[in-house]
Amino acid sequence: MKQHIAELIEAALAQLKQDGILPGELEPTIMVENTRDKSHGDFASNIALTLAKPARSNPRQLAEKLIAALPESAQVDRTELAGPGFINFFMNDASTQAVIGEVLAQGAQFGLAKAPRGQRVQVEFVSANPTGPLHVGHGRGAAYGAAVADLLQAAGIEVEREYYVNDAGRQMNILAASVWLRYLERCGQTLTFPSNGYKGDYIHDIAAGLYDDVADALNRPAADVFADIPADEPAGGDKELHIDALIERAQTLLSADEYRRVFDAGLNSILADIREDLGEFGIQFQHWFSERGLTSSGDVDRALASLQEKGHLYEQDGNIWFRSTAFGDDKDRVVKRANGQTTYFASDIAYHMNKFERGFDKVINIWGADHHGYIVRVKAAIQAMGYDPDKLEIKLVQFAILYRGQERLAMSTRSGSFVTLRELRDEVGSDACRFFYVTRKADQHMDFDLELAKSESKDNPVYYIQYAHARICSVQGKLTEAGWQWNQANGLINLNLLETEHEKDLITKLTKYPEIVDNAALNFEPHLLANYLRELASDYHTYYNAYKLLIEETDLRDARITLSQAVRQVLNNGLRLLGVSAPEQM
């Protein structure tokens, strides 16, 4: 409909150019906006305001001339000059009501792009280190990333969802050492667990599983394990040196294969858990991309060679540095240490090279806000390798702080006292989690109140929206009980009977849905859809309370139920895009 109005304005502009009122070379972009206030009509254009200066004319006079030059349209009831020079368009009821037929005809397809946009994007999200279960902080990134990916797909873009698995590096070795030490305890030995190890209960479970598989084949005397190991922090030493020495010791006392066995026991078990957790959260990834694979495939070497060849690497103090300052970074970054080991950043460079080689039109990374310091250097590397850094879109997700009523819940991964995503889902349900996580703009800090998410009342937007859906479904049941039938065709013919303000508002709201989906997708802002659904549900509850649907007059009854069914369909479509279920009864 906006398109239609833009065409009308374009025709008017052409007319004015022909009449010599506007300079012929003017090529303005025509903006048609939804009005905030319905007394301003359905749509408004600010074209006269933007053209006033180049046309050397007063905006209101120009608007008047434009209105006079607008072609007739069957859809537009009337136009009006308002305020400083806005042109307001009032659509006629029939053209607005047509949306109901569209919704019912298209069903689950309503709101999806009519044609593919011919773009392929990758969305990488969650990508939590596989050193423990996902916690509530990952939950927001998960819900946000999934919603963005689903929205982009709805907007006609081909989407690949990817999880980058950090299965290499020191943290993973700490995990392996933690598992091994718990396993040694399982074998009956007594030892002092390192303060810097992973202490969660899941480590015990993994160790128990390992013991079930290999019995005491990987057992070594604790005395040997701890012989000459530098003291841990509680004993007055350095916890980092302590754990590193333990890792090295594990690698000495165990053969390479044996160490790998322990390492993989931790990695695989945790990855499986994460995968299951996300699956239950309604999130599927097409690819689980292994960091370790980047080294074995030679991508890391290739990425560094590429930088080397273009003259962006140099050697100092035995380390190899990437001159990222040439691309706006505050300092250069080491990519290869003097001992020959590449850094995590080198893997990241290789990973992004790999992404770009896969030929996506856009690569979207969803990161926790604590990673913002990496944006500049990653973009620097991309540019240095000769790729377009603007194709990489990095969305930062701010932290969510959990509250139980007034009480603020603490989180700390190492101490094992964190709230996991699974615990959160068990407590408030996946639906509420998915919805709450995306009701706020991603770059907005948010408070997540467990009590509210659990409450089954209108205070809780998830239940409020789901209830609107269930209400409509229940009307269908009552209809049959009353011995009536809903005749959709008859309802569609009689839409003109829906002439109350409530009904008009509701129908207008339905017409906005496709645009909301598009906006939410292209701006990576699922909260727009969440807010829209709340408004639509609110409009429906208002309507439901104001009028009775099950009435004697067949035509009006059919029209009202037809409208209700269209609302139900849109609620269903919208909730599904956010990964929230639309129950038929509650």
Add this chain to the structure above:
RNA sequence: GCGCCUAUAGCUCAAUUGGAUAGAGCAACGCCCUUCUAAGGCGUAGGUUCCAGGUUCGAACCCUGGUGGGCGCGCCA
């Protein structure tokens, strides 16, 4: 110290990305169930959009300078 995010009603947040009179929900107060789910609805009240300048037809939004909050500033991952 430097960088990124942020500041809107008592609280949690919106504002169609620069549009007209800044909107919702909580909380407060007053109403509506012999009527399709009261798991709901109606109404009242609540604002110098952190401060000071600037840009323009027009600013919560853009620019400059402050102030408060969050996060980051490893050859860790």
